[in-house]
Amino acid sequence: MKFYIVKKDSRLAAIPAEESVLNEYKARGFEFVEVIAARDEPDALSRTTPHAKRPKKWLFYGSTLVILSLIAIIFAIK
Numbered sequence: 001m002k003f004y005i006v007k008k009d010s011r012l013a014a015i016p017a018e019e020s021v022l023n024e025y026k027a028r029g030f031e032f033v034e035v036i037a038a039r040d041e042p043d044a045l046s047r048t049t050p051h052a053k054r055p056k057k058w059l060f061y062g063s064t065l066v067i068l069s070l071i072a073i074i075f076a077i078k
Helices: 019-027 041-046 057-077
Strands: 002-008 011-016 031-037
Touching: 002 019, 002 041, 011 019, 011 041, 019 031
Parallel strands: none
Antiparallel strands: 002 011, 002 031
8 A cells, every 4th residue: 555654844644645635734734755655554654764754863963063163162262
């Protein structure tokens, strides 16, 4: 069976691959990610690609770099 993977913020959902259901989810603010062939909804979510599961990983690394740079600048000024 095919499922559409949709996401809103960091929440993922697997819905049956029907256009009418997808349009309902889009109206609620979800965005389409990909189509997955799986047995059921939990199986479809486990087969999603890693970039769909963790899209904000770069944000964590970038903010960590900025904080460490600010600390280094403060110690360099003193």
